[in-house]
Amino acid sequence: MSGIIGKKVGMTSIFSADGRSVACTLIEAGPCVVTQVKNVETDGYSAVQLGYGERKEKNTPKPLLGHFKKAGTTPKQKVVEFRDFRVEFEGQVDLGKSVKAGEVFAEGDFVDAIGTSKGKGFQGVVKRHGFAGVGGSTHGQHNRQRHPGAIGACSWPSRVFKGLRMAGRTGGSRVKVLNLKVLKVYAEKNLILVSGSVPGPKNSYVILEK
Template identity: 80%
Template sequence: MSGIIGKKIGMTSIYGADGRNVACTVIEAGPCVVTQVKNEATDGYKAIQLSYDERKDKNTPKALKGHFAKAKTTPKKKVVEFRDFREEFEGQVKIGDKIMVGEVFKEAEFLDAIGTSKGKGFQGVVKRHGFAGVGEATHGQHNRLRAPGSIGACSFPSRVFKGIRMAGRTGGDRVKVINLQIMKIMPEKNLIVVSGSVPGAKNSYVILEK
């Protein structure tokens, strides 16, 4: 599966081919440096390791410094491995090569976006799972509007079942959104505009796959 690493810039809207105004996400995708090429003979599978975004030399461990020096590139912050990269790249990509967004994606194609969703902290069941609450505020109920209600039976089974939806930490999860259409590619600025929303906050890393 071929892809590229990017950074979420923000959201905007553009007019599609049918004249409708489409909400879009702007992503700075690449350029990514090839820091490792794996093959079936030595590693058991085919993959290309891409690196993105500059990292301070003083904050880079020595092991990683040597890894990036082998690719003759500066230390990078984000490193992602893409298995079974597209066939036209097989045998053509070498360590140290740069992968540009225009080489991987074309306009009007569809892609999948993977990111880390915004962390919301500890939240109740209304915000976390969309519960409606116990009910109205009448009949003596003064503090039950956002309560979860009953969570289990009494004498049988005398416990709460695993997996029941309750309050807890929300967000901060790895989320994959599939089938986002590529509305526009600006290769001179390394920008790609996709329809819909992409998980994560501004300036968070996004993995784009096709």
């Protein structure tokens, strides 16, 4: 499985061949540096570790400084491991080599996007789970419009079951969106245009897997 690390630039739309407006996301993908190459003989599995984004040396732990120095590169902000990198990259993923968007993806490919969704803080059941609320404001229900209603516990089982959908912290979690189509690849600018939405706010890190 090959992939690359990038940043979400923002959303826009383009017109398809049949005249439909297609919502899409622009991602700055790479260039990434190969910071480690793992193989079956020494590590038990095959993988390639990529680094992306610059990081100040004074804010980098010394073990990581040595790790990046071994690869012959500056400290990187984001490091991701991709297992079983594609066979056609054999010999091109040596330590310290650069991996660019145009080398990994082409127009028409389908990719999976992984990001951290926007944090919404503590939210009620209507926003968090799409509940409709208790309903009308008549018959003494003047302050119950967005409440969850009964939660089912009575003399039996005398407790609330685990996993019941209730109010709580919303967003800020790892989300994977499958099968987004690559609409355009701007290789000279390391930009990729994919159909649909990608989790996370602008300038957040995104992992693209193929």
